[in-house]
Amino acid sequence: MKIEVEKCAKTKIGDIDFGSAMPFGKYMSDHMFILKWENGQWGTPKIEPYHALSIEPSSKVFHYGQAIFEGMKAFRDANDKIFLFRPKDNIARFNKSAVRMNMPEVPEDLFYDAVKQLVALDKAWVPRGEGRSYYIRPFMIGCEPALNAVPSAEYLFMIIGGPVDAIFHGDVTVKIADHFSRAANGGTGFAKCSGNYGGQFYPSTLAKKEGFQSVIWTDDATHTHLEEAGQMNFMIRIGDTLHTAPVSDRILDGITRKSILQLAKDMGIKTDISPILVDDVVEAGKKGEIKEAFGCGTAAVISPISALGYKEHYMKLPKLQSEETFAERIRQRIFDIQYNRTADPYGWRDEVL
Ligand SMILES: Cc1ncc(COP(=O)(O)O)c(C=O)c1O
The missing domain is CATH 3.20.10.10 (D-amino Acid Aminotransferase, subunit A, domain 2)
Incomplete structure (x- = not known):
């Protein structure tokens, strides 16, 4: 499935000082991936400028907790090449989580292309330095607006990400x-x-x-x-x-x-x-x-x-x-x-x- 891409008009990368601390999960890069499940099938996959969602308060995720996620990283090497680490393992695990939560599985090839295209588009956001990385957060929520306690008929699968420091909890x-x-x-x-x-x-x-x-x-x-x-x-x-x-x-x-x-x-x-x-x-x-x-x-x-x-x-x-x-x-x-x-x-x- 071809991913439609809408690029942001202006990058917000200048708002972030890469020389200072980048607390885990605080900064999000310019774009996000979004894919909706409705009427028993996946819709059109899209990369869009990062934006807030508008979803109904009655969406099932708020009441019955149909929500899953993954966490993976992209790294920048000394020659400015960017690498993911074992992304297919995260994708497989995401779909295992989806099955357990009675949610639709995301086609693996599409998921993989989405991660790669998103990171490629926001490549400038992958920080330099040992321990630093671009943290990628794929997630899915049940978003059907209905309060009956049965599995959602609609889902949003999204991927967001941003630069993070090495995490050191101390001893x-x-x-x-x-x-x-x-x-x-x-x-x-x-x-x-x-x-x-x-x-x-x-x-x-x-x-x-x-x-x-x-x-x-x-x-x-x-x-x-x-x-x-x-x-x-x-x-x-x-x-x-x-x-x-x-x-x-x-x-x-x-x-x-x-x-x-x-x-x-x-x-x-x-x-x-x-x-x-x-x-x-x-x-x-x-x-x-x-x-x-x-x-x-x-x-x-x-x-x-x-x-x-x-x-x-x-x-x-x-x-x-x-x-x-x-x-x-x-x-x-x-x-x-x-x-x-x-x-x-x-x-x-x-x-x-
Ligand atoms: C409960 C739990 N255990 C273990 C891990 C470590 O898994 P991974 O090494 O794939 O990040 C995570 C993080 O994903 C976790 O949430």
């Missing part, structure tokens, strides 16, 4: 959840649907009041397994093995997670993908065997954890020299691939022409 202290859950068996944890995120805010706010910066989610039934780190996948190094939980109904199949697992293997780091028991972590903490722990995801790449709290236990992790950490070594490897500074043996880079 994060985390509370291991012993009551609240992010996801349940048979639920939507594996999908990127908006409600999964809204539901995290309250427990995270409570954890902040207790002095933690984030929450490690545990399994809903027993709270005995460590699953995700805030809005990221979770990894922990015990001794010299890097452990992470297998993906499931409750755990998102993170693209950073699977990239790290591959690169760790290539670097000779032992990895273990199996359920991580809180009791084992507490035991390892007592013996001083936990060397590092981190969350991983597109936004921050790797976000190191400095301490883990669980009920009466508080495990402060050692402060290793950054070059000794798996986190730093792997992060550099990922950056080297994303910024086109090294070979790309798995074809993860995807040039935007």
